[in-house]
Amino acid sequence: MSHPVHPDLLPAGVRAIDIAPGLPGLAFSHPAFSATLSLYGGQLLDFTPSGGQPLLYLSPQSRLEDGKAIRGGIPLCWPWFGPHPHDTAQPQHGVARTAMWTLSAVVRSDDGFHVKLAGPRHGMLEASLTLQLGPGVDIALTTRNLGSSTAVVSAALHSYLAVSDIRRIRLSGLEGASYLDKLSAASCQLPDAPWQFDAATDAVVAAAGPCTLTDPGWQRALAISSSGSATTVVWTPWQQGAANMADLPDEGWQQFLCVEAANAGSDARELAPGASHTLRQQLRLQAL
């Protein structure tokens, strides 16, 4: 299959690549960073500052094949988050992460690259994505209702944030917030202290931050902010969960924490005919 993007349309520093046979992508090269975007899933797979550690975790055991979700980077959960609200035959986290996205535009600026992708339609909902790569990552998923009646969308920017060791990091910015613990189905409240991790966690937190992920092992902090979201999903499978996941190495759980800007649960959005909604997350690294 030929690559869907003609090389003549790409600015300096952008190359058309194959992530795997049949999975086209783009490789970005800039003095300050490198990045990889998969058109399959519209999924940013890598953003690595020059001379630094990667911002995003990508499982080396990801199944890079049509019909499978890629484990890592920033998967797009759309137009529903988690299981489908009524139909158990539908895939977990929606259809966007296993759909082919189309490049609409890519422009180079001093800071990096601005990228626009057109996504799938589902019913009367249509997805599109914009990415600003450099100096950090700014990702925005827009849903438009093309239909003539109100439609509901839930979604998440399911960022796999790379860390030196999950047992040594702290997440601040969500102190005191209430959350749904998906593992016990209990409603809980976070303590008034930065969050540290020592077990499997799957929390739908009723707060949007902004958050800071502090990683002493890599001597860095990651500033995480969002808009169009009142919900942050925080997930780590920990050791036992990872052992049950074929697309994650046994030790892979130590190397990431998912902090997801979401419209989940009661934060799903109703879109009137013609209306649109944008869910956005910004990630910016800082030295400690």
Ligand SMILES: O=P(O)(O)OC[C@H]1O[C@@H](O)[C@H](O)[C@@H](O)[C@@H]1O
């Ligand atoms: O394995 P998947 O479908 O990529 O989902 C991973 C996790 O994604 C999180 O967002 C969910 O809250 C978890 O419940 C889920 O296990």
